[in-house]
Amino acid sequence: MALDRAAVAHIAALARIRLAETELAPLADELSQIIDWFEQLSELDTSTVEPMASVAAAGLPMRDDRVSDGNCREAILGNAPRVAPAAAERGFFAVPKVVE
Amino acid sequence: MIEGRTGEWETVIGLEVHAQIVSEAKLFSGAATRFGAEPNTQVSPVDAAFPGMLPVINRHCVEQAVKTGLGLDAEINLVSVFDRKNYFYPDLPAGYQISQYLQPVVGHGRIVLDMPDGSTRAIGITRLHLEQDAGKSLHDQHPSLTYVDLNRAGIGLMEIVSEPDLRSAQEAGLYLRKLRSILRYLGTCDGNMDEGSMRCDANVSVRRPGGSFGTRCEIKNVNSVRYVMQAIEYEARRQVELLEEGGAVVQQTRLFDVGRGITRPMRSKEDAHDYRYFPDPDLLPLVLDRDWVDGLRAGLPELPDAKKARFISALGLSPEDAEVLVAEQAPALFFEEVAAGRDAKLAANWVVGDLFAALNRLGCGIERSPVSPAQLGALIDLIADGTISGRLAKDVFAEMVATGADPATIVEQKGLRQVTDSGAIAAAIEAVLAREADKLAEYRAGRDKLYGFFVGQIMKATQGKANPTLVNELLKERLAGQGPA
Amino acid sequence: MSDSLTQLTLAEARDGLARKVFSARELALAHIAAVEAVRPLNAFITETPERALAMAAAADDRLAHGQARPLDGVPIAVKDLFCTKGVLTTAASHILDGFRPPYESTVTEKLWQAGAVMLGKTNLDEFGMGSSNMTSHYGPVENPWRRQPGGRAGDNRPLVPGGSSGGSAAAVAARAALAATGTDTGGSIRQPASFCGIVGLKPSYGRCSRWGVIAYASSLDQPGPMTRTVRDAAILLQSMAGHDPKDSTSAPLPVPNYEAALSGDIRGLRIGLPHEYRAPGMPGEIEAVWQQGAEWLRRAGAEPVEISLPHTRYALPAYYIIAPAEASSNLARYDGVRFGLRVEGDNLDEMYELTRAAGFGAEVRRRVLIGTYVLSAGYYDAYYLKAQRVRALIAQDFAAAFTQVDCLLAPTAPSSAFAIGETGDDPVAMYLNDLFTVPASLAGLPAISVPAGRSGDGLPLGLQIIGRPFDEAGVLRAAGVLEDAAQFRDLPGFVAAGRRIRDRDDSHHLRQAGS
Numbered sequence A: 001m002a003l004d005r006a007a008v009a010h011i012a013a014l015a016r017i018r019l020a021e022t023e024l025a026p027l028a029d030e031l032s033q034i035i036d037w038f039e040q041l042s043e044l045d046t047s048t049v050e051p052m053a054s055v056a057a058a059g060l061p062m063r064d065d066r067v068s069d070g071n072c073r074e075a076i077l078g079n080a081p082r083v084a085p086a087a088a089e090r091g092f093f094a095v096p097k098v099v100e
Numbered sequence B: 001m002i003e004g005r006t007g008e009w010e011t012v013i014g015l016e017v018h019a020q021i022v023s024e025a026k027l028f029s030g031a032a033t034r035f036g037a038e039p040n041t042q043v044s045p046v047d048a049a050f051p052g053m054l055p056v057i058n059r060h061c062v063e064q065a066v067k068t069g070l071g072l073d074a075e076i077n078l079v080s081v082f083d084r085k086n087y088f089y090p091d092l093p094a095g096y097q098i099s100q101y102l103q104p105v106v107g108h109g110r111i112v113l114d115m116p117d118g119s120t121r122a123i124g125i126t127r128l129h130l131e132q133d134a135g136k137s138l139h140d141q142h143p144s145l146t147y148v149d150l151n152r153a154g155i156g157l158m159e160i161v162s163e164p165d166l167r168s169a170q171e172a173g174l175y176l177r178k179l180r181s182i183l184r185y186l187g188t189c190d191g192n193m194d195e196g197s198m199r200c201d202a203n204v205s206v207r208r209p210g211g212s213f214g215t216r217c218e219i220k221n222v223n224s225v226r227y228v229m230q231a232i233e234y235e236a237r238r239q240v241e242l243l244e245e246g247g248a249v250v251q252q253t254r255l256f257d258v259g260r261g262i263t264r265p266m267r268s269k270e271d272a273h274d275y276r277y278f279p280d281p282d283l284l285p286l287v288l289d290r291d292w293v294d295g296l297r298a299g300l301p302e303l304p305d306a307k308k309a310r311f312i313s314a315l316g317l318s319p320e321d322a323e324v325l326v327a328e329q330a331p332a333l334f335f336e337e338v339a340a341g342r343d344a345k346l347a348a349n350w351v352v353g354d355l356f357a358a359l360n361r362l363g364c365g366i367e368r369s370p371v372s373p374a375q376l377g378a379l380i381d382l383i384a385d386g387t388i389s390g391r392l393a394k395d396v397f398a399e400m401v402a403t404g405a406d407p408a409t410i411v412e413q414k415g416l417r418q419v420t421d422s423g424a425i426a427a428a429i430e431a432v433l434a435r436e437a438d439k440l441a442e443y444r445a446g447r448d449k450l451y452g453f454f455v456g457q458i459m460k461a462t463q464g465k466a467n468p469t470l471v472n473e474l475l476k477e478r479l480a481g482q483g484p485a
Numbered sequence C: 001m002s003d004s005l006t007q008l009t010l011a012e013a014r015d016g017l018a019r020k021v022f023s024a025r026e027l028a029l030a031h032i033a034a035v036e037a038v039r040p041l042n043a044f045i046t047e048t049p050e051r052a053l054a055m056a057a058a059a060d061d062r063l064a065h066g067q068a069r070p071l072d073g074v075p076i077a078v079k080d081l082f083c084t085k086g087v088l089t090t091a092a093s094h095i096l097d098g099f100r101p102p103y104e105s106t107v108t109e110k111l112w113q114a115g116a117v118m119l120g121k122t123n124l125d126e127f128g129m130g131s132s133n134m135t136s137h138y139g140p141v142e143n144p145w146r147r148q149p150g151g152r153a154g155d156n157r158p159l160v161p162g163g164s165s166g167g168s169a170a171a172v173a174a175r176a177a178l179a180a181t182g183t184d185t186g187g188s189i190r191q192p193a194s195f196c197g198i199v200g201l202k203p204s205y206g207r208c209s210r211w212g213v214i215a216y217a218s219s220l221d222q223p224g225p226m227t228r229t230v231r232d233a234a235i236l237l238q239s240m241a242g243h244d245p246k247d248s249t250s251a252p253l254p255v256p257n258y259e260a261a262l263s264g265d266i267r268g269l270r271i272g273l274p275h276e277y278r279a280p281g282m283p284g285e286i287e288a289v290w291q292q293g294a295e296w297l298r299r300a301g302a303e304p305v306e307i308s309l310p311h312t313r314y315a316l317p318a319y320y321i322i323a324p325a326e327a328s329s330n331l332a333r334y335d336g337v338r339f340g341l342r343v344e345g346d347n348l349d350e351m352y353e354l355t356r357a358a359g360f361g362a363e364v365r366r367r368v369l370i371g372t373y374v375l376s377a378g379y380y381d382a383y384y385l386k387a388q389r390v391r392a393l394i395a396q397d398f399a400a401a402f403t404q405v406d407c408l409l410a411p412t413a414p415s416s417a418f419a420i421g422e423t424g425d426d427p428v429a430m431y432l433n434d435l436f437t438v439p440a441s442l443a444g445l446p447a448i449s450v451p452a453g454r455s456g457d458g459l460p461l462g463l464q465i466i467g468r469p470f471d472e473a474g475v476l477r478a479a480g481v482l483e484d485a486a487q488f489r490d491l492p493g494f495v496a497a498g499r500r501i502r503d504r505d506d507s508h509h510l511r512q513a514g515s
Helices: A006-014 A021-043 A073-077 A085-089 B061-072 B169-186 B225-244 B292-297 B304-313 B319-326 B331-341 B344-362 B373-384 B390-403 B408-414 B423-435 B437-444 B450-461 B468-480 C010-018 C025-039 C047-063 C105-113 C166-173 C190-196 C230-240 C282-298 C311-335 C348-359 C362-375 C379-401 C427-434 C438-443 C472-486
Strands: A093-096 B001-005 B006-021 B083-086 B096-099 B109-114 B120-132 B134-139 B145-149 B156-162 B198-207 B217-222 B251-259 B262-265 C043-047 C074-077 C116-123 C179-184 C199-202 C222-227 C270-273 C303-307 C408-412 C448-456 C460-467
Touching: A006 A021, A006 B001, A006 B145, A006 B262, A006 C230, A006 C362, A006 C379, A021 A093, A021 C311, A021 C362, A021 C379, A021 C427, A085 A093, A093 C348, B006 B169, B006 B225, B061 B120, B061 B156, B061 B169, B061 B292, B083 C311, B096 B120, B096 B262, B109 B169, B120 B169, B169 B225, B169 B304, B169 B331, B217 B225, B217 C190, B217 C460, B225 B251, B225 C362, B304 B319, B304 B331, B319 B331, B319 B344, B331 B344, B331 B373, B331 C408, B344 B373, B344 B390, B373 B390, B373 B408, B390 B408, B423 B437, B423 B450, B423 B468, B437 B450, B437 C190, B450 B468, C010 C047, C010 C230, C025 C043, C025 C074, C025 C116, C043 C166, C047 C116, C074 C166, C105 C179, C105 C230, C116 C166, C166 C190, C166 C222, C179 C199, C179 C230, C190 C199, C190 C448, C199 C472, C222 C230, C230 C448, C230 C472, C270 C282, C282 C303, C282 C408, C282 C448, C282 C460, C311 C427, C311 C438, C311 C460, C362 C379, C379 C438, C408 C472, C460 C472
Parallel strands: B217 B251, C074 C116, C074 C179, C270 C303, C270 C408
Antiparallel strands: A093 B145, B001 B006, B006 B156, B006 B198, B083 B096, B109 B120, B120 B156, B134 B145, B198 B217, B251 B262, C043 C116, C179 C222, C199 C222, C199 C448, C408 C460, C448 C460
């Protein structure tokens, strides 16, 4: 098996998705099947080919240094979950406190 | 070197500086970058990572990074790649930061430190890359909530990484000041550490002289040069003590506690930071045109090292004066304007001496100097052509600082023109010698020191306006000749 | 020519409006009724009848003043991955509950500027991840086609429309929308088009802007038209395509006249038949319709020739590494802070974890976890980087083929539509549906699915034409010839009949499957 329960728990933590204890084993099974299926790629000799990150061949287009956006606080805050009216009133998003 | 109980230890320091790019708009969005705006008013949906939003790079930010690389004598990589650095934090709305990992836009360079003993020391720069700044998390606004302001999210940063070539807190301070100076000369970053536009992470380790590198700790986000130096000193000693007691240094990220003057470990789960870097699929590789880079190189202003060397060799300034003048670009340019077509050393004396003293006293920078370069130059001209004496020029200068008036105006208004009329001086000499007859006798009897007394009296009699050279000439003549006793 | 306003093609509607046979308002009303009638299929997540009528009124105004725009009055459905300003946009996910974008996607903005009328947002596989439209938080979509009685004895189960653009495909096939927008990442336009018997085009990567399209896999996603005819696809693509400076991957190329390319003349066209697409275990009828397609094209003057795309079978695993990897990063922004669902926690990480666990469905979760894994420390080289190299090989295969031929003919899907819930527990089995569509996605090539025949069960079977980069015109031309030869005019069992232009007995308002 490519992944065991601990590995799945670790990946889920990296991805910030809560998994129930009872889900770990079946997920490990499922994901392992998928990962095992990936193994066939190792049959290919890719030593002489560069990874293809993009189909587009050109270089990155650039834009002018002009203020053309922003100054739209209502639009930015408008979809935020209504959990902290005091924060929203002052123009902030709010999350459970982080201790540094 | 640190003297430990068991012998000497060498401190090894590498600095990572995050310099906010001076630009109107952000690196990948069109929102504004100005400091101090109301929360979340300088945020584009792109910066807030709304669904479907995409980055488009700001040409000026790329220019600023390349200019900085050129100013650091570094290799410019004509092809570079943007990567996503993935992690979760409230001030990082997308859950990833657009940065550059394996192929940064700028490669190896160097900064030359001006050591206190007059020598220089070159510190290697490993790389410079472009990345997005994060927003701000405010932890002190509410008992159980952290407030998030994304105004800063997406502002362009240049991350400048030094080689671990620094060997003391002092060198680290010199490095940061030099780097800040170069950035400000180039106009690519304002170097304002207390506004957070320039931040420093210090990697510190210790080793036996000649030994291999020790384990390092990273001290993050120190926001003044002084604190960086303090943090390094503390951390180096902490590690030495630890090692001398037989312990081992654990690689970790630490914060500098300003209040207690110590470093302490950060609370976050370090092992969870697997950044899973991969090339950002929303961005193509950044490809720069060689001619364009050459054009930028040709347009660079003269940088501090070159300017200092020119001040010394071409203008004859002392290394000390030259160094003081080039530390910031504005004073250097001020000086150059004053010195143009004039005695450079004299100009340097006035700028470094009288002007800087006055500015210090007033508590203002040279940008708000009450005296303009043209005015100071005019004052120097008045001394050079004999209109006023050097001694009185100091008074004129003080008046210029207080009122902002032109020197010529002040001289006229106060009637400070130097007296060069031999007749008037001769008359003053006669009057003084007549009054001080007994002192004259003493002088003739051998008390040579009274010469200075006579000169002083003559200057007083002429309200300081007598040309000193003429006074000396005529007084010596008068005293040499037998004349009336 | 059908006498019902909902049975028209886009081209016919455009013509009828221009000749004032009917108004945009009438057209909109007919389709609004059809959208309601088609609710049993669950093709729409949000219906926007008021907006449609307002847009139709504006279109009528322009038509009356002789200022007609290219799509004036044409009622279309929009896949709920396109952000529509002020209108609920969900990506068929619980995690985007209540999200009303403050901006309009570039592609839909272009459509509204061209005068099109918005009927609503169609259902899809959550975040575009799926080939069946069974993973939507809003429930599965049903294919308006059912197996014919007499086929598999008594098998009258509801079928999938394909995915991820299942809602769009079902709406167009069931005559509830004249046309629809879709997005295709690994086959999400083409495969549902094949399953529902309509035309679906995935343009070249970069042809249409991705700005405002909720991202699944950034290097693969591409918006495209889903229509009843090839001509309609050309017309719709004309308004959707074009360079967008807000999308750095958008191609800075002019948009040719696609409708003008439909000359019907493919004499001398060299058509490649990739022999690796003859998959083991592939149903005989798929092979048969493929050969039939080749024959039709040959009769029209083209030269079919077998070619090889040697790395074909590695395309699927490569895709299922790359797409989830990009998705795992693209979906990190769904964290309960700025929009959508939020589940409170005792601390920040708990809030993130609970929100995302509750908000993402099982397939999305699976792909985010796979994606996170293949990018993680120690695995990046072996999986992600390896897959990107394999991708380069696949692109090279096509490039080599295009030195010998002008386009390729292949099946679209390895089967006809299957029953909802049929595929069972094997996660890889579902992925095999994308066998024929994924390679063109990895290479960024334009590809279209055209309904070409029917299975033994009476279900539609599509054929795919794949072309050179930015040769949508050539692809459409060949597809037009195929469409002419196939003469696929069949209606699915479930059709929403709208208002008729002439007063007629409307008691037969709705024809259910099997009647």
